[in-house]
Amino acid sequence: MATQRILDFLATRRPDGPCLVVDLDVVRDNYLAFERALPDSRIYYAVKANPAPQILRLLTSLGSSFDTASVAEIEMALDAGATPDRISYGNTIKKERDIARAFALGIRLFAVDSTEEVEKISRAAPGSKVFCRVLTDGAGAEWPLSRKFGCVPAMAVDVLRRAKQLGLEPYGVSFHVGSQQTDLSAWDRALSDARMVFAALADEGIVLRMVNMGGGFPTRYLRDVPEAQAYGQAIFSSLRKHFGNRIPETIIEPGRGMVGNAGVIKSEVVLISKKADNDNVRWVYLDIGKFGGLAETMDEAIRYPLVTRHDGSETTPCVLAGPTCDSADVLYEKTPYPLPVSLTIGDEVLIEGTGAYTTTYASVAFNGFEPLRSYVI
Numbered sequence: 001m002a003t004q005r006i007l008d009f010l011a012t013r014r015p016d017g018p019c020l021v022v023d024l025d026v027v028r029d030n031y032l033a034f035e036r037a038l039p040d041s042r043i044y045y046a047v048k049a050n051p052a053p054q055i056l057r058l059l060t061s062l063g064s065s066f067d068t069a070s071v072a073e074i075e076m077a078l079d080a081g082a083t084p085d086r087i088s089y090g091n092t093i094k095k096e097r098d099i100a101r102a103f104a105l106g107i108r109l110f111a112v113d114s115t116e117e118v119e120k121i122s123r124a125a126p127g128s129k130v131f132c133r134v135l136t137d138g139a140g141a142e143w144p145l146s147r148k149f150g151c152v153p154a155m156a157v158d159v160l161r162r163a164k165q166l167g168l169e170p171y172g173v174s175f176h177v178g179s180q181q182t183d184l185s186a187w188d189r190a191l192s193d194a195r196m197v198f199a200a201l202a203d204e205g206i207v208l209r210m211v212n213m214g215g216g217f218p219t220r221y222l223r224d225v226p227e228a229q230a231y232g233q234a235i236f237s238s239l240r241k242h243f244g245n246r247i248p249e250t251i252i253e254p255g256r257g258m259v260g261n262a263g264v265i266k267s268e269v270v271l272i273s274k275k276a277d278n279d280n281v282r283w284v285y286l287d288i289g290k291f292g293g294l295a296e297t298m299d300e301a302i303r304y305p306l307v308t309r310h311d312g313s314e315t316t317p318c319v320l321a322g323p324t325c326d327s328a329d330v331l332y333e334k335t336p337y338p339l340p341v342s343l344t345i346g347d348e349v350l351i352e353g354t355g356a357y358t359t360t361y362a363s364v365a366f367n368g369f370e371p372l373r374s375y376v377i
Contacts, residue, residue, distance in 0.1 A: 099120055
């Protein structure tokens, strides 16, 4: 979590205000772990998790490809040195003019989950490869993905058939088992659906070539999670089970699993108070909250590890909240967080496991607070 390099940086630089510090050595180790765990799968880093240029340049140098959600992210990957053939436009919701811009930049691999999206791509990016996203239930994920993305397998067959009719290349199937997925069997259920789509189209002479197994690979917060190697073994076993000796090309899209444990946010206690004299729960207000980058505390889905200089001493239950004038800016109230009784105003609190989905979720200037500053070392 907080590596010695991060602690040394904070001790010597003493940055003012809340900030994220990311250790590139951890990102490198994570990439190599994914490469060892799934040696036959291409790695497409999910740029949305943390698009810091230093991270993208490092991953480019290691051989990574990139999953992008917008033209801006495509341009970030290109600026980091990635070639267009290493970039997927993985958002299933795209303006036609953005598809055209991506096509002009050399992108030829697009995600879809409806015939309407296929029709846009056929007009704006003729001849491109498309893969269709299939719905999954997200069971076992701490941050499940909603029904917003994907379609049922039977509709995926229709979508890819339509792509062929319109001169596109029906390339494969994708799914996402939910972010922070800790159930190793989740990929098995999704691969079973993918196989159904492959088989149905093969009967019509349409041969799919690729399964995009998405992200979902977790980072460690308060609970231990399986190592990358365990995911690799479970996924390969399921591929063999459903596809036999004819395993298709596969890609994975780690985001959180690539950068989550590489980052630590330094924050400060602004206020500690109670709501009544006889209240046994303290309110601890930090200088960062939901609008400063901790949006994934919504519904208390992600519980970040907190580190203070008083750790190891007596604790008391605390409600944790951010500094803004919005009543929704409460991080942990349903399940209060045990924090040291000796914690006091002005103390530093390190929020670990925050390398993913923090800088990109921070508001521009809500209440006049500046966006979360980021340092990559």
